[in-house]
Amino acid sequence: MLLKYLLGFKVGISIVCINIPIYLSALKHNRSYFYNSLYGLTITSLAIDLxxxxxxxxxxxxxxxxxxxxxxxxxxxxxxxxxNTCPEGIDLLAFLLSKWTSVNIGFLLLIDTSIVLIGFCIVGDKSLIYSFITVEEVSVTAGILTSFKSVIYLR
Known part of the structure; x- marks a missing residue:
């Protein structure tokens, strides 16, 4: 979204470009997560632009x-x-980190919060507070729902 506001880039294409390093890391550590998440990224990016x-x-x-x-x-x-799919790289990064550590994925999704805060500093638009609310709600919802040990992690 920051690239859209600053440079006019399409959001879906920006998501793909920014997430390449995260996906390459997933490819290196776990091919299953990579392929599943690549599918999720493709669908999410297309859906956003469509x-x-x-x-x-x-x-x-x-x-x-x-x-x-x-x-x-x-x-x-x-x-x-x-x-075992993630819709974007930050979620994939949080998913991999939660798999490797004992931290709940909801907490790790707070990475998005820092991105919104950086956006607020760069763009300075007070309406970004609503993005902050959305990101926090995503983190809380994902954190609560994933705390019910029904998520099956491939090892």
Whole structure:
């Protein structure tokens, strides 16, 4: 999103380019995660660019949209993790780190929070507070849902 705001890049293409190093790391450490997550990344990136024109069809208060969006994304992250897939590189990085350590993936997804804060510093738009709310909701939802040991990690 920062590349979109700063340089006008398409979000889906930006996601692919930024995540290449993370995916190469996954390829090196666990090919199954790499292939599953590459599939998830492809679908997510295409969906973002294809559904972007639908933006604004349903108008809810921004705070409600941020909360519902975070809940929906958190649920989606949980579903993809259930099938050892990640929709983007930060999630894949968090997934791999949670596999290698005892830290819950919800906590590791707070990496996204730092990205939003950096964006706030660079862009300076106060509306990024809603992105912060969404990211926190994703982290909380994914953290709660993955704490129920039903996630099967491939070893």
């Amino acid at each position: 559904f972007f024109p639908l933006n604004g069809i349903i108008n809810l208060p921004v705070v409600v949209s941020a909360l519902l969006g975070g809940l929906t994304i958190g649920l989606g992250v949980r579903i993809t993790l259930r099938y």
